[in-house]
Amino acid sequence: MKRSRLPLLTLGCLLVSVQLQSAQAQGNLTPKANQLNVNVSQIVLPQNFKLKLQTIPNFGAAPIFKTLDAAASGRFLGGNTIWLTQQGIEANRVARVQNFSANVAKLQPLANQPRIQAVLSASRLEGLSEPILQVSTKSGPLDIRLMGADVGASIAASELGQDAGQNAQQVMTNVAQHLNIDTAYVQQVARAEPQQRLNVAMKLSPDIAKVINGRNIGQLLAPAGTGSGLDAVPANCPPANTGLFTSYDFPMKKHLPAVKNQGARGTCWAFATVGVAETLIKMSYNRRVDLSEEDYVAYSKLRYGAPTDPDGADPFALLGLNAQNAYRFAFENVWEYNQSRSRVATETPANSGKFNYSNSCLNYPHQNQCEDTVSQAETGCIVADGKTVCGAQIPSDRTPYGINTSYLRNVWDWNQKDGGLGWAVFALGFGTPVMLLHDARYLQADARGFVGDLPYNVVNHPVKQANGSVNWVPNTANDVNWWNHIAMLVGYISNQQLQTVVPGAPAGAGGGYFIMKNSWGSCWADGGYIYLSWDWMKKYAGGLYLGERITNN
Incomplete structure (x- = not known):
């Protein structure tokens, strides 16, 4: 099966990480929910476990959809393209932030329950950010990005009364x-x-x-x-x-x-x-x-999110949505997963839930199949008769x-x-x-x-x-x-x-x-x-x- 040709688009972004050592360390953390910058001190974590929390600088630009040439335009028109509009992308992004706030509000009356209390506490401190956990493996330390409190709030709210x-x-x-x-x-x-x-x-x-x-x-x-x-x-x-x-x-x-x-x-x-x-x-x-997995991520993020989304998602809500839309899996050899070991994610502006990415495609062998968005799918715009239509292309070959x-x-x-x-x-x-x-x-x-x-x-x-x-x-x-x-x-x-x-x-x-x-x-x-x-x-x-x-x- 042939791969879709996805040109590389690199965006300028910055992520500053604070490495919390297993003994004591110091750094800065920008909490969410309108909280002020604070100092982190007296950090003690278990041996071989370290946690990195992101500080989010308030600058950067959103991904810019490029104008496609005639050949690429034909490929988009004839391929498996999910069409996007700036209004739709922004609406999805805003809806995600609003849903987070609405879910937190639903949970407030149950704040005395330990699991709800944990979600609310993380929501106040971390907002839409996604902490990184460092674990030990036989091949060296591995940084794992965890799902944020918005996922916990979504799942907890969906289960109320069940x-x-x-x-x-x-x-x-x-x-x-x-x-x-x-x-x-x-x-x-x-x-x-x-x-x-x-x-x-x-x-x-x-x-x-x-x-x-x-x-x-x-x-x-x-x-x-x-x-x-x-x-x-x-x-x-x-x-x-x-x-x-x-x-x-x-x-x-x-x-x-x-x-x-x-x-x-x-x-x-x-x-x-x-x-x-x-x-x-x-x-x-x-x-x-x-x-x-690459295709499942891209389809889910493009259909129901925005290119500037963070990685995390409510897996059960997406299962239902994708089932309703008759999603069909793709094979791995059609679109191979990119681990993005050198990727940097920057939330801009701070507390917005809107992320820019850089270095997503570094060391990925399929350089023409990767872009700096959360979905990593090829994006582009077609200009015809003075009108601009943008989209993202995923493989046409499906199982x-x-x-x-x-x-x-x-x-x-x-x-x-x-x-x-x-x-x-x-x-x-x-x-x-x-x-x-x-x-x-x-x-x-x-x-x-x-x-x-x-x-x-x-x-x-x-x-x-x-x-x-x-x-x-x-x-x-x-x-x-x-x-x-x-x-x-x-x-x-x-x-x-x-x-x-x-x-x-x-x-x-x-x-x-x-x-x-x-x-x-x-x-x-x-x-x-x-x-x-x-x-x-x-x-x-x-x-x-x-x-x-x-x-x-």
Whole structure:
């Protein structure tokens, strides 16, 4: 398949970062919500974990759409172009800021709830900015852009009044029917008390695993549409030979795509969505595919956002919108992902939610397929009869695979956390991927990838003082940013099973471990996988989404 030719457009921007060391450091932070500049001091973070918060200078220019020549104009007119207007772009940008304010207002009456309190606090201090978390990997430090408080506010506001418990049984009944599994399993789990749901699910899961593993899973061939591996570099760190992932044959294992790497962009939402889609395509149609995260980001940002958007997005709102618009995935080899390791993002003007980008395309091998906008798609304007029409071009080559969100639900229950986790165990036993919304700052594992019941105070947060300064103090339960990262849960193992598979492994606090497949490359944790204890999930999870379907038209 041929790639769309996307010329390079470089914009002048600046980002100043404050590197917060694991001991003490000083810097400046420009908070949001009309707060004044403050000094950052007395910063203490866990070993090997550092946080960079952006200072946003108040200058810069918005991306300028270039005028296309005759050849490029013909390509735009004949290609898969999303047409844009300056008015529409500005309207989308303004709507995003207004929605943020409206969501915060909706949450204010519930400010006494810890998770809502955390969103409101981050909204006041950070606004639309996106903090960067630095983590250690076998190939060196990795900067991860986290999703901002606007995403948390969007998700929390959308879930007001919803009862996860009422939705879960219908979702799981649908999953069972889709996999041709007796729905009596669902009834048995549904009748169990929330605290006992895990025990019922674990008793049933061996039978479910036999059904899943007994299916024809095909050969482990290279996936259709695979690219050059730019979304997985470096990929030289396989899971440990005697580790949990290597030793444990859980139901979904043989259907999973390779671990990928989102790089310096806050696109975890796209990697989680595409990873689930690739897994479901393998399970439903027995075909391994490598889908394009770059295309999913570009389509989503161009359709519902603006070129000056930040990276983050509400993944569940986008799933619904893209399903309504009959989106079809593209293959990775049509548009390969760009990690943008040297990219700089600058919010201009400050507190506007409007970002300029520079150096997005540095070291990207497809220089003619990259621009300095959040979507990185080629943009241009056609002038005809004195009228100017602008657009952005994405690949015309599409797969037949789309999204069906009819049964997509969040089964996480803030009032019955054990019950929600029990449903997740049940789903994973069926071989159904679960998207986990959580606080990535607490993904702190031992050398083998196991994460225990971490205390809240291993992470610090800034508190503004009356004199305008900021003190960094240890987190409490009210300071968990449960919305800042999303990844796939792909399996569960009880402590009893764990000792037969990996003798001597640390027992998981609360009963066992959830297996999470991340998008931070294979050199992070155990080949890109990490194992989250039951009690960790109860403290740092913020959503368990499942029930997504893949269409094949």
